[in-house]
Amino acid sequence: MGRSSARKGGTSTGRTDETVQMLSQAGATGAFTVAITHDADYWLAGPPAIAVSEHGYYSPTTNVKDAMPADKYAFWYEGKPWVGAPDRGIKEGDLRDGGSLETRAGNVAYWHQWPDEYDYLMQKWDEFLSA
Numbered sequence: 539m540g541r542s543s544a545r546k547g548g549t550s551t552g553r554t555d556e557t558v559q560m561l562s563q564a565g566a567t568g569a570f571t572v573a574i575t576h577d578a579d580y581w582l583a584g585p586p587a588i589a590v591s592e593h594g595y596y597s598p599t600t601n602v603k604d605a606m607p608a609d610k611y612a613f614w615y616e617g618k619p620w621v622g623a624p625d626r627g628i629k630e631g632d633l634r635d636g637g638s639l640e641t642r643a644g645n646v647a648y649w650h651q652w653p654d655e656y657d658y659l660m661q662k663w664d665e666f667l668s669a
Contacts, residue, residue, distance in 0.1 A: 615639045
């Protein structure tokens with residue numbers, strides 16, 4: 539994989555001069571990989587990641603923690619009470635519905651493609667077709 543700011547332990551700032559420097563270091567063969575990785579770093583760990591996190595779309599990386607103010611990260615990701623001035627209807631002490639990201643992710647359930655009553659339903663469907 540190309541050189542990425544995430545691989546170096548940091549996050550991308552999305553600045554054009556940073557991208558140009560990274561591309562020149564990578565050479566022609568790795569430039570595309572570096573550009574794509576740099577862009578992904580920015581969108582997953584930079585200001586856009588903060589904006590989408592506040593709308594319920596969590597960043598799949600932990601890099602957003604470094605970019606987001608600690609009190610906001612605590613509210614949006616860790617399920618802690620809101621601290622600070624009211625914002626978008628959230629008041630001091632409010633909790634996020636569903637709790638932390640870990641709790642929310644643990645509550646995800648998948649509907650199987652076959653319902654529990656599948657055998658019964660198939661039997662009744664066959665009876666209907668045979669009638």
